[in-house]
Amino acid sequence: MPLPKGGKPSKIVYPPNCKEVSEDIGKDELVRRLKMLARVFQDMGQDENEKYSELALHLATEFFFDHASKDVRLLVACCIADVFRIFAPEAPYRDPDHLKEIFMFLVKQLRGLEDPESPSFKHSQEIFCNLYKLMFSIINEKHSAKVRTFMLDMMVPLITEADTVSQELLDTILINLIEPYKFFNNLLMIGKTSESEVSDHLYELIYELNMISGTMLLAVLPQLEFKLKSSEEIERKNVTRLLAKMFSDPDSELATQHRVLWNCFLGRFNDISTGVRTVCVQYAQRFILHHSDLVKDIIEQLKIRQHDPEETVRMEVVSAVLNAAKKDFKMITDELLAFIKERTLDKKFKIRREALLGLAHLYKTYINQDPDNTAIAKRLAWVKDKVFHAYYQHSPEDRLLVERIFNTCLVPYTLPTSERMKRLHNLYTSLDEHALKAFNELLKYQHGVRVCVLQWIDALEQNLQGCPAPVVAKLIALARQLPEPHKAQEHLKKFNHILREDKRVRHCLKALVSSDCTCRKAEDAVKEILRKVGNPGQQTPFYTAVKSLLERIAPVMIDADAISALVKYNCDVISGLIYVDDGVLAAGEKGLKLLLALSSVFPPCFNRESVFEDLLTFLKNEDEVISDLTLQIFVNTGSNLKKDCPNIYSSLLPVLQTTAKMGNIRQTKHAIKCISIVYKHEKESILQQVFEHVKKSLNPESANFLTSIVSMGHIAQICPGEFSTEMKNVVSKLIVKDLLMQDRTQGVHVHDSWYADHAISEETQAKVLAMKMLVRWLLGLRNNAGNSATSTLRLLYTVIIHEGDLMERGKINKPELARLRxxxxxxxxxxxxxxxxxxxITREQFQALALLINDSCYQVRLRFAMKLNKGLLSLRLPLEYMSIFSLAANDPVKERRAQVKQFLYANISKRREYLKQHATAGSKIFSLLPDYMLPYTIHLCLWFVMDPLMSRSEDYNYAFFRRMIEDIKQTKDAQGPEDEEMNKV
Incomplete structure (x- = not known):
């Protein structure tokens, strides 16, 4: 195709300060104008191209290409080369034949390089540079290998056969070795500035050159080692980042070839600069994934850095290991996983959150989605336990995080109901003891929040109807269950205003906490409420607070269908239709414990005849544990059985009566409690039959002797009025005189102070149950009629001061005496x-009771302290009983002293928090404020010196004792004057 003719085209736009170029202009003037145009094009950016397309076409015409002047042709070639750059990737030259002629023209102009002395040599060098710029700008993935080879064949000889390479050409080549606009300099080698544009990007270029040919940098590596030890933090940081990339690249052998440099690099993990340490840790992921031979060295460094004083470094350790695990879990060693495990206990919540979430996602990926991979499943089996262990943290943030992980990773709530319940069953049956307690606590805690929300809604509706109700008090209580309670309180007040104004939102929130809310309804209600309070794409603190509240109360895991599926699955497990690793009975028992935990917080969800039919089948199971657990489930769920499931109601009674008469101790207890709840209107007549039957078995020769004692105690507590006269005779004659005051058997002599439950003689078991029966009888009466309570307390006191041997006949051995006291x-x-x-309770009885915490038997001390702590935490025991903990300072076992100290801290915190939350409790401050424990502690510990000191009331006594107490408080302990923990006030 012939080239376009020259001439004077219309509508050509020229850059500022550039004059028109056309064929009617003289040679010298044309050269001057083209030089100006070439300079402007050279400085022009790509955002200014559209308006000069006509000018670009004008330059690529026959007039300029065939001009007699070499200078004109060279300058036009320079302009066209820049046109390709400016208009990239779409040049204005559309016609393929025209484009070919243009390239041929550009190539011809390179002939000017043959004579370096020629005046046009400089312009030819510009074409040389522009050629390389052009080639680099137009090459792309669509080009075939043949085209790329042609380009290389043209470009490489121009470099290899040249005598010199200009700085501009060098920049043009090196700019394409790195990311766009990252340039080269030689500062590292010669330590002085350069006029090159790459002078600020030394390390990026070294990295890229190392990628091309590592041998090129052999002389540079010693300089890098020197730079690693520089006093300038930014310099150490840049070199550390460079070496981290070079060492960690796949297939890199730099670390093995240069061990001194590698060891010097490892030293930067302990750099004084947080930034340098952070860079080192950030690249640990690449070493883990690509260099198993170097992982041992990296692990040694990460072991130290995971305890770094700076939280950013500890966070990077967690991120590096978790990111590597997500990409290739097989490369993660157990030691690396242990680092993440340890960081779940970090003092900073955001690090604990990162570690827990990361582990949870690994669990979800490799166990839930790939259950057949037993090797990985075994390595990650501990993750679920660790997640629930985090629930022991008292902060709302931690607890909310565990709840979120449970619903999204451990047992995703989005799964179909049957699969979800299968996962829940398998999860629960594989948790360790501490995790199980945390799981049960999670259910109770969420239930408590739901109750609190329900009370809030009720109070709000009462207010709307004109009745006074404590809405603000409910909001304050609810805010304590959310992160940052003070801010949450303000957000809840705002949400309360929305609830007042928007009936639909109020209805959705009420539906969430209603007993018949299904998982599907809960999910829809949460979405609708969140739409009303904000935009998910721009989450405000208010939106986040409401979302956190809804996450806690929404029953997205459990509803009636879920319970039916779970009961059915557990039925198949117990029947042996489903294989489980733990064995049928163990898995079945754990499954029933899960149902028991759920029955205490979701009792309405069990209210289906099919569910109760399966439970009735469990109740008749030969395994006593399964039967007993089922009884407890009926206790929690059977209050409306007569109305909702009359067939089950009538079928259940004979089973309960038989169990109450002839079951084991635990079965009897729960059977009687179940009768009192399910058959609340007929319980007196039913229990009368049981009472008459067990009364006949109330002798040591009966096979049901122990069961009878337990049964009578619970019947007396449930129906004290109906059996008061008969119980008094039973207690005085059979329980006290014929059982507690008699020693029919001679105990086997042993040296141990304690032994297991199964080794206890039946007589001692009977005496233990008899004491429990006395207490239940009194708790039913709730009075001291006939001095029954006084007599019982005197009997119990005598057992304690006689070390368990009530009548002091010496027939009972040491372990059983320990049980009795x-x-x-x-x-x-x-x-x-x-x-x-x-x-x-008299002073002497209180003192004797308190000294049990110093008992000679370790198990007595341990169990008594735990029982004492339980009563105090429930705020049922009087404040003076907290002073008993002070006597544990004499315990010979260090761990016991530490445990009792924790009990004391927990009780002090509990009482102070209770006073904060209950403004009306101020009237009971003397019985609640833990500080008032001090007088009782003095009574227990210093009673033998207080009387002589206080016998005379000199005026100086008060001031003297106050000054002395202040001095004691401020004085260091002589046994450990430098021990901060010991001297902490």
Whole structure:
């Protein structure tokens, strides 16, 4: 195709300060104008191209290409080369034949390079540079290998056969070795500035050159080692980043070839600069993935850095390991996983959150989605336990995080119901003991928040109807269950205003906490409420607070269908239709424990005849544990059985009566409790039959002797009025005189102070149960009629001071004496929880009871302290009982002293928090404020010196004792004057 003719085209736009170029202009003037145009094009950016397309076409015409002047042709070639750059990737030259002629023209102009002395040599060098710029700008993935080879064949000889390479050409080549606009300099080698544009990007270029040919940099590596030890932080940081990339690249052998440099690099993990340490840790992921031979060295450094004082470094350790695990879990060693495990206990919540979330996502990916991979499943089996262990943290943030992980990763709530319940069953049955307690606590905690929300809605609706109700108090209580309670309180007040104004939002929130809310309805209600309070794409603190509240209360995991599926699955497990690793009975028992935990917080979800039919089948199971757990589920869920499931109601009674008469101790207890709840209107007549039957078995020769004692105690507590006269005779004659005051058997002599439950003789078991029966009888009466409580307390006191041997005949061995005095102490604590009995306990009885915490038997001390702590935490025991903990300072076992100290801290915190939350409790401050424990502690510990000191009331006594206490508080302990923990006030 012939080239376009020259001439004077119309509508050509020229850059500023550039004059028109056309064929009617003289040679010299044309050269001057083209030089100006070439300079402007050279400085022009790509955002200014559209308006000069006509000018570009004008330059690529026959007039300029065939001009007699070499200078004109060279300058036009320079302009066209820049046109390709400016208009990239779409040049204005559309016609393929025209484009070919243009390239031929550009190539011809390179002939000017043959004579370096020629005046046009400089312009030819510009074409040389522009050629390379052009080639680099137009090459792309669509070009075939043949085209790329042609380009290289043209470009490479121009470099290799040249005598010199200009700085501009060097820049043009090196700019394409790095990311766009990253340039080269030689500062590292010669230590002086350069006029090159790459002078600020030394390390990026070194990295790219190393990628092309590592041998090129052999002389540079010693300089890098020197730079690693520079006093300038930014320099150390840049070199560290460079070496980290070079060492960690796949297939890199730099670390093995240059061990000195590698060891010097490892030293930067301990750099004084946080930034340098952070860079080192950030690249640990690449070493883990690409260099198994170097992982040992990296692990040694990460072991130190995971305890770094700077939280950013610890966070990077967690991120590096988790990111590597997501990409290739097989490269993660157990030691690396242990680092993440340890960081779940970090003092900073955001690090704990990162570690827990990362582990949870690994669990979801490799266990939930790939259950057949047993090797990985075994390595990650501990993750679920670790997640629930985090629930022992008391902060709302941690607890909310665990709840979120449970619903999204451990058992995704989006799964179909049957699969979700299967996962839940398998999860629960594989948790360790501490995780199980945390799981049960999670259910109770969420239930408590739901109850609080329901009370808030009720109070709000009462207000709307004109009735006074404590809405603000409910909001304050609810805010304590959310992160940052003070801010959450303000957000809840705002949400409360929305609820007042928007009936639909109020209806959705009420539906969430209603007993018949399904998982599907809960999910829809949450979405609708969140739409009303904000935009998910721009989450405000208010939106986040409401979302956190809804996450806690929304029952997205459990509803009636879910319970039906779970009961059915557990039925198949117990029947042996489903294989489980733990064995049928163990998995079945754990599955029933899960149902029991759910029955305490979701009782309406069990209200289906099919569910109760399966439970009735469990109740008749030969395994006593399965039967007992089922009884407890009926206790929680059977209150409306008569109305909702009459067939089950009638079928259940004979089973309960038989169990109450002839079951084991636990079965009897729960069977009687179940009768009192399910058959609440007929319980007196039903229990009368049971009472008459067990009364006949109340002798040591009966096979159901122990069951009878337990049964009578619970019947007396549930129906004290109906059996008061008969119980008094039974207690005085059969329980006290014929059982507790008699020693029919001679105990086997042993040296141990304690042994297992199964080794206890039946007589001692009977005496232990008899003491419990006395307490239950009194708790049913709730009075001291006939001095029954006084007599019982005196009996229990005698058992304690006689070290378990009530009649002091010496027939009972040491382990069983320990059991008896422990039980006597626990019974006194139980009675002390009732105000009517607490006031009957004398000073001597209180002192004898307190000294059980110093008992010679370790198990007695341990179990008594735990029982005492349980009563105090429930705020049922009077404040003076907290002073008993002070006597544990004499415990010979260090761990026991630490445990009791934790009990004391927990109780002090509990009481102070209770006073904050209950403004009306101020009237009971003397019985609640833990500081008032001090007088009782003095009574227990210093009673033998207080009387002589205080016998005379000199005026100086008060001031003297106050000054002395202040001095003691401020004085360092002589046993450890430098021990901060010991001297902490």
């Amino acid at each position: 422990l039980q006597a102490g626990c019974c006194m604590l139980k009675l002390a929880e009732e105000p009517c009995f607490a006031e009957l």
